[in-house]
Structures are given as C-alpha cells and as structure tokens.
Amino acid sequence: MINLRIVKAATEEQEIYIEELVSELYQIFPLYLNKQKIKELKKQGMLELKEDEYKGTLDEAFQIMTSLQLIHALLTKAKRRWMLKDRDLFDKNCRKLNDCGLYFPLTSADFHIVNTENKMLM
Numbered sequence: 001m002i003n004l005r006i007v008k009a010a011t012e013e014q015e016i017y018i019e020e021l022v023s024e025l026y027q028i029f030p031l032y033l034n035k036q037k038i039k040e041l042k043k044q045g046m047l048e049l050k051e052d053e054y055k056g057t058l059d060e061a062f063q064i065m066t067s068l069q070l071i072h073a074l075l076t077k078a079k080r081r082w083m084l085k086d087r088d089l090f091d092k093n094c095r096k097l098n099d100c101g102l103y104f105p106l107t108s109a110d111f112h113i114v115n116t117e118n119k120m121l122m
Helices: 012-031 035-043 058-075 084-099 116-121
Strands: none
Touching: 012 035, 012 058, 058 084
16 A cells, blocks of 8 residues: 655745745844844855755745744844743744754843944834
8 A cells, every 4th residue: 555645845935935034034134133243144055045955845934934024023023121921932933943944043041132333123
C-alpha cells in the first residue's frame, strides 16, 4: 500500500506578503539595533528563506506570516515593557520561523533595550 500526501504550495501573493513583512521588520530594527548590527545580520542572511529547509508549502507560508506579524506587533507595542508571556511568545515565534526555513537568529533578549541612537524615531 502506498501512502500519498497532498501538499498545497504557497501562493505567489503569500510569498510577496512575506517579503513585505520582512521589509517592515527591517524598518523597526533600528529602534532596537544599531546600523552595524543590522548590517552584519543581513550579511548572515537574516530573514532570508533557506532553500534547503523551506519547502514552500501553504502551511509553512501561514506559519511564517503569522510569526512575522506577531513579532512585528510585539516590537511596535505601545508599552515597550514586555511581560514574561510576551517574551515567551516572541521566542516561540522566532523558533517557528527558523523551523519553517526563515533564518532569524535573534531572541527577545536582543530587543530589551531601545537603541538610543535612534530614540528620535519613536
């Protein structure tokens, strides 16, 4: 007996939306990280899909989109003080991104201090 599994592929619109969410996060990062750190992380391939891990399935696309949206919401939260549950949620979604093949080497600890260089952006 052969078991077959039908997997639906992510749509082009979903992949474009993922790119838009990534772009929005890069606009928020200067509030927390200095330019040099962002440049280094970008060079390492942060928020880029790892071809050998990302399968392009509909499920992965939804997981990535919801994780990026949640990370965005936490980083732009009006009260910048995070509760323990916020940190746990942030870190869980960072792991989910990596599991789905979107490289994200940061954790909630990387965002606990506002970047004073860009304090005027807030």
